Amino acid sequence: MRIATYNVNGINARLPVLRWLSETAPDVVCLQELKALQDRFPIGAIEDAGYRAIWKGQKSWNGVAILTRCTEFQEIRRLLPSDDADEQSRYLEALVDGVLIGCLYLPNGNPAPGPKFDYKLRWFDRLTQHAARLLATQTPVILADDFNVIPTELDASNPQRWLHDALFRPESRAAYEQLLASGWIDSLRQLTPTERFYTYWDYFGRAYQRNDGLRIDHLLVNAPFADQVVDGGVDQWVRGWEKTSDHAPAWIKLAL
DNA sequence: ATGGCGACAGTTTGTCGA
Numbered sequence: 577m578r579i580a581t582y583n584v585n586g587i588n589a590r591l592p593v594l595r596w597l598s599e600t601a602p603d604v605v606c607l608q609e610l611k612a613l614q615d616r617f618p619i620g621a622i623e624d625a626g627y628r629a630i631w632k633g634q635k636s637w638n639g640v641a642i643l644t645r646c647t648e649f650q651e652i653r654r655l656l657p658s659d660d661a662d663e664q665s666r667y668l669e670a671l672v673d674g675v676l677i678g679c680l681y682l683p684n685g686n687p688a689p690g691p692k693f694d695y696k697l698r699w700f701d702r703l704t705q706h707a708a709r710l711l712a713t714q715t716p717v718i719l720a721d722d723f724n725v726i727p728t729e730l731d732a733s734n735p736q737r738w739l740h741d742a743l744f745r746p747e748s749r750a751a752y753e754q755l756l757a758s759g760w761i762d763s764l765r766q767l768t769p770t771e772r773f774y775t776y777w778d779y780f781g782r783a784y785q786r787n788d789g790l791r792i793d794h795l796l797v798n799a800p801f802a803d804q805v806v807d808g809g810v811d812q813w814v815r816g817w818e819k820t821s822d823h824a825p826a827w828i829k830l831a832l
Numbered sequence: 833a834t835g836g837c838g839a840c841a842g843t844t845t846g847t848c849g850a
Contacts, residue, residue: 585838585839585849586838586839586840588839589838589839589840609839609849611839611840612840635840635841636839636840636841636847636848637840637847637848637849684848684849684850685850686848686849686850724849724850738850740833741850742850743850776850778836778837778850779836779837779838780835780836780837780838781835781836781837783836790850792850822837822838822849822850823850
């Protein structure tokens with residue numbers, strides 16, 4: 577089973593998403609930043625591409641979706657627990673052929689410090705609490721995300737530039753480390769322990785052409801199933817297409 | 833700390849993202 581995560585930066589501005597789907601055909605796809613109301617999700621085009629989908633839209637911002645070509649496809653939850661007042665569309669969870677898939681879009685958190693950074697850390701705490709419950713299941717679990725966290729200095733072309741940014745501040749990195757320590761493996765980093773590679777390049781200044789990027793989109797797997805991850809990578813060339821997102825798709829392949 | 837660029841809302845400028 578091949579599982580991909582892709583922050584599309586506006587699903588309706590992104591015809592390249594359909595091209596990427598048809599050319600790479602992942603079994604499961606987690607999308608973030610739909611930037612579309614619920615009834616503006618292009619379900620017809622997605623189905624024409626061979627996928628079923630569940631999605632959670634929102635006006636202007638955020639929005640997440642899970643797409644699959646697999647047989648078993650059951651929505652589990654549409655909200656991250658512990659804050660009923662949180663109205664931002666950032667979490668979806670589904671069971672796909674025996675694998676529990678969490679699709680999430682962690683808040684950016686800038687400017688930091690400030691209320692947006694506080695919201696990011698609170699959201700992260702709720703995620704870590706929920707992830708602990710998921711660890712109790714005996715099934716493989718994949719958390720596929722735009723995490724908006726640069727985990728280490730190996731994950732940015734110029735780490736110094738991001739020292740005071742919400743993506744790289746000590747609190748954000750500590751929250752990510754704490755989540756991993758609670759029983760999760762950063763699967764792409766496990767496959768490629770020492771090389772720099774990125775999933776995001778800013779639109780400005782020909783950042784992609786200069787390979788001035790960040791690794792902020794991650795696929796976490798619960799530790800007991802980490803040895804099932806047999807391959808993975810970033811479909812980096814998609815970032816070079818016209819009218820493309822500022823992120824590139826990242827994916828892993830599970831042996832099961 | 834700013835810059836710079838792109839999407840969206842809904843009108844021409846503001847907000848947000850990373």
